Amino acid sequence: MNAPTSNPNQTEIQIVPVKTPAQRKIFVNFPWTIYKNDPNWVPPMKSEIYTFLEPKKHPFYEFGTAQAFLAFRNGEPVGRILASDDPITNNRKGTNLGTWGMFECFEDTQAAKALLDAAYDWCRENHGREKILGPMTFSTNYDIGMQIKGFDTPPKIGMCHNPQYYAQLVKDAGAVKCQGLYAWWFGRSNEMLQKWQKRIDWFKKRSAITYRSFDPTNFEKEIRICREVYNTSMRDNWQYAELSIGEMEVMAHQMVQHADPKHIFLAFDGEKPVGFSITLPDLNEALIHLNGTLLPFGFLKFLYYRRKITSCRMMVMCVDPQYRRRGIVEILVYNTLKHGLESGYQGAELGWTYCDNHAVNVVIERCGGIPYKEYELYEYAK
Numbered sequence: 001m002n003a004p005t006s007n008p009n010q011t012e013i014q015i016v017p018v019k020t021p022a023q024r025k026i027f028v029n030f031p032w033t034i035y036k037n038d039p040n041w042v043p044p045m046k047s048e049i050y051t052f053l054e055p056k057k058h059p060f061y062e063f064g065t066a067q068a069f070l071a072f073r074n075g076e077p078v079g080r081i082l083a084s085d086d087p088i089t090n091n092r093k094g095t096n097l098g099t100w101g102m103f104e105c106f107e108d109t110q111a112a113k114a115l116l117d118a119a120y121d122w123c124r125e126n127h128g129r130e131k132i133l134g135p136m137t138f139s140t141n142y143d144i145g146m147q148i149k150g151f152d153t154p155p156k157i158g159m160c161h162n163p164q165y166y167a168q169l170v171k172d173a174g175a176v177k178c179q180g181l182y183a184w185w186f187g188r189s190n191e192m193l194q195k196w197q198k199r200i201d202w203f204k205k206r207s208a209i210t211y212r213s214f215d216p217t218n219f220e221k222e223i224r225i226c227r228e229v230y231n232t233s234m235r236d237n238w239q240y241a242e243l244s245i246g247e248m249e250v251m252a253h254q255m256v257q258h259a260d261p262k263h264i265f266l267a268f269d270g271e272k273p274v275g276f277s278i279t280l281p282d283l284n285e286a287l288i289h290l291n292g293t294l295l296p297f298g299f300l301k302f303l304y305y306r307r308k309i310t311s312c313r314m315m316v317m318c319v320d321p322q323y324r325r326r327g328i329v330e331i332l333v334y335n336t337l338k339h340g341l342e343s344g345y346q347g348a349e350l351g352w353t354y355c356d357n358h359a360v361n362v363v364i365e366r367c368g369g370i371p372y373k374e375y376e377l378y379e380y381a382k
Contacts, residue, residue, distance in 0.1 A: 003106070003107040003163055011073055012073075013110055014072045015114050016072060017068070017069055017118075018053070024053055027049075027080050028050060031044070035163075040153060041161060042155060042161065042284045042287055043288070043290065046293055047293075049102075052066075052082070052102070052137060053068055059250055060247065063244065064138065065085050065127075066082055067084075067122050069081050069082075069083065078108055079104060079111045080103070080105070081118065081119050082137065083100055083120075085127045086139055088241070089139065090129075096130045097132065097133050097379075098119070098129040099137075099138065100119040100120075100132045100133070100135060101134050101135045101136045101138065101142075101143060102137055103115065103170070105166075107165050108169075112169045116132070116173055131379045131381045133178070134378065135160070138241075141241055141251075143158075143160055146160070147375050148375060149373060150373030150374060156183070156311070156313040156349045157282050159183060159352070160375065173380075175380045179238060179239075179354065179377040180377070181351075181352040181376075182352060182354075182355055182371040182375075183352050184351060184369035184372070185349055185370045185372040186337060186348045188347055193341070196330070196367065199330065203326070204327075207327060208269060209267055210268050211266070211268075211335065212265070214265075216256065216261050223248060225276070226248070226252070227245070227248045228273060229275060229319075230318050232320055232321070233319055255280060259280050262339050262343075264279070267328050274328065275317075277316060277317040278314070278316040279315065279336050279348070280312060282312055282349075286308075309345075310345060310346045311348060313351060324359070329363050333369075336348065350364060350369055
């Protein structure tokens with residue numbers, strides 16, 4: 001794919017904060033310029049991007065703030081970025097960080113630096129932040145990471161994808177790597193399940209932990225259980241931001257409307273919830289045909305291609321820290337793969353995990369996972 005470029009000798013970059021409907025439209029539509037020749041890009045639903053920009057519509061704005069920016073050269077857009085601030089996470093973790101996300105840019109270091117500077121200045125001037133961290137949209141609970149490996153296949157639902165030049169572009173602009181992420185691939189393999197059957201049986205016999213599928217008839221109760229485990233299990237993770245009730249409700253409704261309840265597993269010690277996992281069909285296999293909109297025939301296309309999905313993604317896997325190393329991760333992965341095979345899927349992604357989370361990564365590798373995509377995050381300060 002040829003990278004879009006602009007001539008830095010023509011004029012200076014102009015940074016404009018997004019405030020008007022016309023500017024929001026440019027912000028939302030800009031990626032189509034970047035990815036027009038990329039066969040593996042999955043166009044995002046434009047309505048969802050608009051929601052991220054609307055304080056009255058997205059639950060993040062109940063406690064956080066954000067500002068989008070556009071970069072222009074000669075009156076033409078050459079990049080975009082979203083700066084955001086989460087005071088709750090900063091207070092809880094004792095950090096002083098803003099975030100930057102939704103980054104898209106021509107292969108133009110001057111434009112990339114101007115965008116990062118705009119995000120940094122906004123976070124510094126409005127919230128006193130010392131650095132900005134990204135790419136992530138709002139927090140680690142949303143789109144996160146700059147892809148650096150695995151460009152030969154489209155991203156799975158909820159995972160990031162970007163041109164190969166992006167990582168070097170932001171580094172040339174002054175960003176410094178601070179964390180890495182893996183996405184793992186599980187191929188269709190009855191042999192792996194047979195290999196692990198005895199070990200899974202051994203875990204179950206020596207443990208009082210019980211497992212069941214999600215009960216959609218008790219939706220609100222089940223969601224509260226998942227939120228409790230999610231926040232407990234993730235609390236000490238790098239830059240983890242606790243999900244608010246509003247955020248969890250929105251995410252849950254989005255996930256459950258597409259998920260098979262048999263692919264959502266909950267683990268209990270007696271009545272105490274201690275773990276869960278959520279696996280979705282890879283909706284990107286359908287969304288890639290919609291060009292970002294349901295109109296005029298996008299919904300019919302979605303229904304048609306939805307029936308042809310061949311893979312899935314384990315989006316969430318959480319275990320209470322007090323119950324780790326007791327086989328719960330292995331059993332959640334095993335159950336997911338077993339039901340995936342029974343449902344006819346040809347493969348599954350587990351994503352993402354931190355590259356330095358060796359305890360979890362070793363278990364995933366033992367279960368047959370292969371790290372097939374990799375991402376980086378960066379800190380930036382002027």
